[in-house]
Amino acid sequence: MIAASRFLFVVGLLPLAWLTYAAWQDLLGANPIERAIRFCGDWALWWLLLTLSVRPLRRVPGLTELIRVRRMLGLFSFFYATLHVMGYVALDRYFDWESTVRDLLKHPYITVGALSFLLLLPLAITSTHGYMKRLGRYWGRLHRLVYISAAFAVVHYWLMVKADHLQPALHGVVLTMLLVWRIPAWKITMRNKTPPF
Amino acid sequence: MPFRWNPELTMQDITPEEYFLERRRFIKQAALVGAGAVLGLNPLTALGGESQDDTATPYEKATHYNNFYELGTGKDEPAANADKLLISPWSVIIDGAVTRPGKVSLEELLKPHAIEERVYRLRCVETWSMVIPWQGFPLRDLLRRFDPQGNAKYVAFETLLDPQHLPGQTRKILDWPYREGLRMDEAMHPLTIIATGMYGRSLPNQNGAPLRLVVPWKYGFKSIKSIIRITLTEQQPVTSWNQMAPEEYGFYANVNPLVPHPRWDQESERRIGEFRRRPTLIFNGYGDHVAGLYAHMDLSRNF
Numbered sequence: 493m494i495a496a497s498r499f500l501f502v503v504g505l506l507p508l509a510w511l512t513y514a515a516w517q518d519l520l521g522a523n524p525i526e527r528a529i530r531f532c533g534d535w536a537l538w539w540l541l542l543t544l545s546v547r548p549l550r551r552v553p554g555l556t557e558l559i560r561v562r563r564m565l566g567l568f569s570f571f572y573a574t575l576h577v578m579g580y581v582a583l584d585r586y587f588d589w590e591s592t593v594r595d596l597l598k599h600p601y602i603t604v605g606a607l608s609f610l611l612l613l614p615l616a617i618t619s620t621h622g623y624m625k626r627l628g629r630y631w632g633r634l635h636r637l638v639y640i641s642a643a644f645a646v647v648h649y650w651l652m653v654k655a656d657h658l659q660p661a662l663h664g665v666v667l668t669m670l671l672v673w674r675i676p677a678w679k680i681t682m683r684n685k686t687p688p689f
Numbered sequence: 690m691p692f693r694w695n696p697e698l699t700m701q702d703i704t705p706e707e708y709f710l711e712r713r714r715f716i717k718q719a720a721l722v723g724a725g726a727v728l729g730l731n732p733l734t735a736l737g738g739e740s741q742d743d744t745a746t747p748y749e750k751a752t753h754y755n756n757f758y759e760l761g762t763g764k765d766e767p768a769a770n771a772d773k774l775l776i777s778p779w780s781v782i783i784d785g786a787v788t789r790p791g792k793v794s795l796e797e798l799l800k801p802h803a804i805e806e807r808v809y810r811l812r813c814v815e816t817w818s819m820v821i822p823w824q825g826f827p828l829r830d831l832l833r834r835f836d837p838q839g840n841a842k843y844v845a846f847e848t849l850l851d852p853q854h855l856p857g858q859t860r861k862i863l864d865w866p867y868r869e870g871l872r873m874d875e876a877m878h879p880l881t882i883i884a885t886g887m888y889g890r891s892l893p894n895q896n897g898a899p900l901r902l903v904v905p906w907k908y909g910f911k912s913i914k915s916i917i918r919i920t921l922t923e924q925q926p927v928t929s930w931n932q933m934a935p936e937e938y939g940f941y942a943n944v945n946p947l948v949p950h951p952r953w954d955q956e957s958e959r960r961i962g963e964f965r966r967r968p969t970l971i972f973n974g975y976g977d978h979v980a981g982l983y984a985h986m987d988l989s990r991n992f
């Protein structure tokens with residue numbers, strides 16, 4: 493398992509490595525800033541969906557141990573989301589905070605993206621073993637926010653698109669399937685009032 | 690008064706050395722900002738103001754960053770799918786309120802017109818911009834050949850409809866065919882051209898071959914590509930983006946930094962190839978020539 497998580501750590505850095513190389517070699521096309529911001533947004537969402545897939549995939553024989561890398565998957569989502577947001581602040585707003593705040597308040601797709609990011613923040617902070625122990629049964633409840641964050645991310649993507657909603661819709665379908673999968677378990681939790689973990 | 694086109698921008702603006710220097714500066718600035726972001730500083734204050742020149746966009750970028758949904762909705766898809774647009778034979782129907790309607794072959798249509806160069810800024814509603822040296826001729830010279838009638842108030846344009854070959858038209862992303870329109874005085878304005886080439890070459894398919902409209906003071910989506918029909922009408926014609934989201938895309942779509950779009954502020958733009966955004970100019974900087982067309986209109990309502 494240690495080998496597997498080391499492997500995953502390297503894999504998780506590959507998109508960033510590619511982005512860095514591509515930026516240097518001028519492979520990002522005519523609008524490299526837009527391309528880089530979107531690239532990180534895509535990966536933030538993909539790592540998030542992968543994180544949520546661990547639960548159903550764990551049922552597959554031989555994949556039960558996946559749960560051990562879930563934290564890393566989630567943290568990679570947060571990592572790319574942070575790059576995405578930093579890219580936006582530095583390369584799209586040029587640290588102009590006034591225009592950033594205006595953008596945040598005026599444009600719904602930015603507002604929703606910020607909500608998604610805001611929800612990821614406490615999850616990343618409380619992802620350590622220490623917090624897991626300290627929060628006990630509340631840890632699981634808190635971390636259910638990840639579904640809401642993912643939903644906001646998909647809505648963010650949907651609102652950003654001008655006309656061709658195919659891509660955000662496909663991501664929405666995947667997320668919906670993952671949510672539907674959880675419904676029976678949540679029903680049981682509600683009935684028993686026991687924590688979901 | 691006859692209008693004389695004054696070429697503010699010319700082909701001399703393009704030199705390979707400049708591309709190269711631009712690129713090195715771009716990388717340097719990006720690296721600086723990247724480092725600054727890590728340190729929590731803003732290195733841009735030390736870099737000085739935005740550039741204000743109008744260097745022509747490199748050909749490679751102008752031909753590989755396109756919005757032409759008929760050939761795909763990704764920015765690089767139109768170039769990749771360019772060969773799916775079949776441009777010969779090509780003919781154009783000119784009808785509606787004209788004395789001499791008809792269908793003319795591309796050769797016939799182009800024959801009487803002397804091709805001239807126009808280096809224009811192109812501003813997309815998505816807040817990026819380019820500078821493109823077009824070759825073409827004024828639309829009004831074409832319209833006059835067909836003798837518009839007194840009741841012609843608008844000009845409607847239509848792009849080729851060919852879902853068998855055009856991959857984007859197999860899905861209803863927009864209500865195909867793509868349609869655009871101008872008010873008669875806008876269409877007759879000497880800055881409004883039909884382009885048949887760019888950068889001294891024939892128009893690449895992804896840029897709207899074999900002939901397209903260019904209206905430099907309006908957002909790019911008004912400059913309809915691969916035209917097969919021009920109709921003079923009495924009523925304001927239905928136009929594609931306006932039809933799809935009227936609160937986002939107006940019929941006029943004049944470049945205007947003061948009229949925000951629900952998704953993007955229009956105050957600034959990123960010139961393709963440049964690092965910093967630059968302020969957007971009203972009427973894309975062509976106000977001296979065109980502001981008079983809208984003298985009695987509330988531009989925030991007729992956006």
Ligand code: HEM
Nearest residue numbers: 526530533534536537573577580602605606608609645649
């Ligand atoms: C403060 C928070 C955020 C801001 C300001 C922000 C801003 C942006 C911007 C400016 C774009 C590109 C728009 C364009 O190019 O026209 C974008 C696209 C995107 N963002 Fe965000 N975002 C935020 C949070 C997030 C989060 C948390 C996620 C995912 C977990 C995310 C996922 C995406 C995706 C998937 C796209 C579309 C990428 C594509 O077109 O391929 N964003 N966002």
